[in-house]
Amino acid sequence: MLAAVSTPPFHPSPQATAAWRDRDDACPGALRLHAADDGALARIRIPGGVLRVDQAEALGRAARELGDGELHLTSRGNVQVRRLAAGCGGELAKRLGASGLLPSQRHERVRNIVASPLSGLDGRGFTDVRPWLRELDALLCASEAAAWLSGRFLFALDDGRGDVAGLSADVTVRAAPGEGAWLRVGASDAVLPVSSEEAPRAALLAAEVFLEAAKGQTWRVSELAVPADELLSDVVRRLRAPQPTAVPGWQVTGEPSPGLVTAPDGMTGLSVLAPLGRLTAAQWAELTASAVRELRLTPWRGVILPMAPVSRLSHLAATGLITEPASPWTGVGACIGRPGCAKSRADVRTDAATALRPGGGLPVYWSGCERRCGRPRGDHVDVVAEQDGGYRISVVRDGLAQATFLNSPLLATAVAAARTQDQFHDQ
Incomplete structure (x- = not known):
């Protein structure tokens, strides 16, 4: 067990506070709305993507x-x-x-907390992370220091899958296998073993x-001049914990497939995806009507309905939701684009819909500019609108990109390739 060590409350200096405010990340929220071209926008945080049915209806x-x-x-499942x-x-x-x-x-x-959306449902993973989720959210809201985190800082609770x-x-x-967990800070080269009970506090x-x-100067761990390993060492010191160990085979799996989710005890659930992450009023109403107690929104712009009967799948498909892995919409994402x-x-969403082709492959993300708002992590196809028209297409693997510039008539073929x-070449 880790020793309980009290941490002095964090109070930014006037200089740090001023710097923070000068570099405000401008992330919208539920209270601070963003003035978009089509009206005000609110971003509502849903820790772990978990919504009770009554909350979804609201x-x-x-x-x-x-x-x-x-x-x-x-x-982020928000x-x-x-x-x-x-x-x-x-x-x-x-x-x-x-x-x-x-x-x-x-x-x-x-x-901002993402959590394994199928945790506790399909028999995979080493533990059900929902207790971690509830405790971390409560600790976060009770922490004076945490109120100074940026709207971009992200926690992830992975059940081991x-x-x-x-x-x-x-x-x-x-x-971790058996009991316990590993804590990682940013892309640190090591992890800290912690008990399951103490994982949220750590x-x-x-x-x-x-x-x-x-000191109010950066939003995320990756932006710090201090290496992530030094942050982890400071956590170890404050917890009086054993020294970190090497990252133990940090393998990564993909997102839940659309369709039926079956638990070892035979209980079913449903997994659907929203085309480009957009849910119409009719689709949302069908989702809430199909849900039993809760919905789980995923970081891949999908929705998990635990315990929902398989008979509801056809109703969801009828509204235009993705219910089969073979759908041409699977793996396709886009920013909001024009207007x-x-x-x-x-208008990247219209262009993405026009360029749909069957066949799947790498995820593809369409962006209206170089900011690439909402783009996925990991290997994917990056499609970015050019200043003078057309799109630049890049295959991103391990941080390396091969690009081609194309005009609209060849766009669908090039994206599919x-x-x-x-093989695809500059056109």
């Missing part, structure tokens, strides 16, 4: 009555509501608070150590 009503009725899933009317921020906050989606106003933008461990989180807790401590090192974003050079790693 979100649907808020989107219909205050926005355009649609819900957009993010790469929800965005767009085209909000001017001056509705107070009403939105009131509704979210009443449904339990706003437990701490000071922490609402920092509750390796799905969210590959999402480049700032702090990752991964279940994760929060790692975030507080980051804040002290960052919602002034920085976008193209890139996804399947066929």
